[in-house]
Amino acid sequence: MESKVSTRLIWDGKGLNQGIIDSQYIHKEVERVFPNPLFQTGELFHNTTGNNMRGIANINNHLFKGDNLQVIDYLLQQGYAEKVDLIYIDPPYLSDSKYRSRVTIGDKKDNQVLNRDVFDDDGIKDIDSYLDNIYPRLSLMKKLLTAQGSIFVHLDWHVSHYVKLLLDEIFAPDNFINEIIWCYTGGSGTKRHFHRKHDCILWYARSEDYIFNPQYRPYSQGTLERGLTRVKGDKYRLRKQGAILQDWWVDINKILSPTARENLKFPTQKPAALLKRLIEAASNPDSLVADFYSGSGTIAQVCEELGRNWIICDNSEIALETSLSRLVKNKSRPFTVETIELPAEDEIIKLTLKEPVINAIDKNSCLLSIGINNYIPADVNLQMVKEESPFVPFISFWEIDLNYNGITFNSDLQVCRENNQYDYSLPVDMVVNIPCGEKRSVAVKVYDVFGKTAVDVFTITT
Template sequence: MTENIKKPKDVSIAKAKGRPMLTWVGKKPLARVRAYPAQAIERFDATAGGAVALQEADWSDWPKDVPKGGLLYHGDNKDVLAHLLANGFRGKVKLIYIDPPFDSGADYVRKVQLRGAKGTVKIDGEDYTLGEQVQYSDIWANDNYLQFMYERLLMLRELLSDEGALYLHCDWNRSHQLRMVLDEVFSAEFCRNEIIWKRTSARSDSKFYNHIHDVILFYSKGNAPTFNEQFTPYEKAYLDKYFGMKDADGRRFASKDATQAGLRNGATGTPWRGFNPASKGNHWKVVPTELDRLDQEGRIYWPEKEGGWPRLKQYLDETKGRAIQSIWDDVMPVNSQADEREEYPTQKPVTLLERLIRSSTNPGDIVLDCFIGSGTTAAVAQQLNRRWIGCDINKGAIQTTAKRLQELMRAQASTAGMPQQGDLIGTSEPTQQPCQLGFATYRVNDYDLQIQHNEAVELACQYLGVTRTRTDSFFEGTQGGRLVKIVPFNHPLTPLDLEAVRNELKTRPTEERDVMLVCLGWQHDARAWVDSYNRNRPVNKLHVVELRTDRKLGGIIKHEPLSAQVSAQRVGEGADAQLVVELQDVVSPTIMQRLNLEQGVFRAQITDWRAVVDCILIDTQFDGQVFNVTLADVPERKQDLVNGRYELPAPPAGSTVAVKIIDMLGEELVVTTAI
């Protein structure tokens, strides 16, 4: 996609012009932002290169250097949004839905269940607590959170088309402040709705009124946003009350007043069949000649009582239903038994995204979600024949989304060109052909390296018994009454790191606790620095823990990667030759480590290696850079296991076969074999 972009470049961002303005410490506009190139890491084509009927979407607005199809990005969304702006998507997006961190203090932890029969042990997956993610490492402080959201909203506005809409999903903790930020970025006049979603019926965890709703703030970029009014069926009680009458042919109808308030001098103010609307201070809703026509068609209801005013018939079978209002109590959350559940902590229901996407886009439009999470926005957009772009900072989110989209696209490809029986996301109406049946996954700004460091930090905290502090932007937490600072593991402890700690302590004159410094290696001059600093110091002493050599706490940082026994061989000759790929064993030390930690003295045992494997992907002609998915073994249910043995058409001699194994915690291993 962007292989021809060699260097990052700056992207200009327009100033916010709205009022009022919310002020916070450190607030600054985002005039320019650095745009990094993206590296393609995986491609998926559900058609296997074949010709499949697709919706005739207008791709003329799609940047010419970007392959047509879904786009999934792994990286900090600030980097990703800058990349999109620099590569032709400015003003092209019709709908943006974001479900950013609420800053509510909640832990976002994915629960992982190993594959196999019911009752298989469950473990905590990758920790999604915001303070432990690189992009969220310091946003718990009020001002940092607001600046974080301000910058991203400024960039999102640049990506929106003039007819576009943005929906920001939040809760009561931040909705008031985020609305003011949105007023500044988009202008208050473009605030279209504050939608209240009743996400649960009851709670009992508060001594005051329990919060059972979320807020969705709906803003447009211009005066005429795309909006398709949506309707819900009438409730039975409403139908019985208002549509209780029937014609001779059994058609149910409601009677509506044929007049409306206000006097008129024209035809609608004149008497009709002895009834003068002016006597009630009203006028007819339509001219008398139209009333004659409606009466001839049987669409005027004449009350049986003498002198009863004529009324208009509204037939039930011609009624779309109740127009959706700003309070939504008919969208159920994703519960533990839902078919769509992806074991993702902040997953939103399909019906919620379906309503938003149907309302503010038309088939073929571009939908963007830069906090993609479990991939619901992309999945619904795909099913509703929209083009989509998604990104997330978390690798587990990217893996979950990719797997979900692969399943959906394969199902769509299998029925392409056939009469549609309904869709795959729970809606009742038939669907058209999708816009695309393939997507590409990209990485922006080498984000895997940052995630690996972050995982190492979490592992260190877990072993050292560090209590994480969500509100401290400098220290990671506390342990045994001491503050804990973890030095980045990509370099040894240096005097510069130590100076940073001393300067931070100077800003906290009342802080008397000692500091534990955790590092991987330290320079010789750093030892002398610590000795000099600690000499004759009653408080704030520094205690260094070098994780590989410390006599008490050392030796804990040693990550054993995923390993596997995989064979790939050619069977047969000529056109009938087959490629046989077989996995004999997969070992996930990380999963075993988590199981042993959580099960205490009972050492965990896994009798079938397939229990630890989430999915297996195969590229029969791997080029060493981009993984093109030829086969994807993604079990539909958690109790199902991967196959482990696969037969495919043999690629040309000399090809490199790559097998990607993803375990239940999201760790990946690629095994290559030349055949």
């Protein structure tokens, strides 16, 4: 049983501006990739494995480009709730760093460094907006995890202490497993404090049945010479695999060398060896593994090596391009490239109507039922309103054009509020009497409390 926590992190606006999932996002499967990379034109006919894969029914690996809030919402709607054994995320750290992704163009004599993009913390300026951003995302990620599932959240000193409290709240303190300290080396100019050379990886499980495959390290020289661990007794005889790893790791360094084979010039790229250890520890070969801040796609790459299925997501085009070419070049299994996008501002359908219903009264006249299904006012978090039709208080009045000519809205009827209270009393369903035996377009226009308008049109034959 999960222990109850009454200690919580609060910040200005907690709960007010979180988890607004604009459900009008558009999902597209933009590509199905059957990796069959060509490095020289001569290889063309020598490698056709990719093409032979086309017939396969299911593709189990997916690369998403989009905001992870919407991507996770989409996955939950597609039946991925409780299907993921391991989530690793390496979100922005609120470090105020501007990361440039650099590539070198041209040969050595004539090369130039191209700064492809600047990553910052996505408009997240302070700790409040950081927490507003990550809190709903962590809550949604939990829903994807199986009972044996885990999440690793990779952070550093900037925000790990705040996020740990959020994870306690979302997962319960009893489900905290480890705080892994990943130590690395590298230059640092300051003489003002000890050099900051570690990250923290917070591990929480969904339940006490979480997967754990112990990982080992070589015994120290002293232990090997003694032939026993420090604690004496038969039980402590040396094992073939080595000693079980502690929660601090010093044996994997950052990708420092610009010429390292692994280095994809993606500024926050994590070493594959680090992620390999996490994946091996907390997932099985049949596991689905996900990373919703996937950057250069390290998780997908390592899952390919370890035979796990994967879902990755990033909202940056550079990340998409880096991951895609990385996976193709490494001849990964087939995968889909999918996008989740909000329509451009002027394309957003703010008003949707119910299916119109027509009932004949006699051979000359009919009753037409018109109703508002949904209306999305700008900049309002409708999720905070618990009622069934949260949009109603935001509508000031609405109008009906019973014979819309496609150009001018002729307001035949106006549905208004009896008082000036913007409550749920405004009717959003109407029945109108119209002549039978003709085809017509009907338009409905909403005025909201901010003075904004939206129109929807349907065509009927009575």
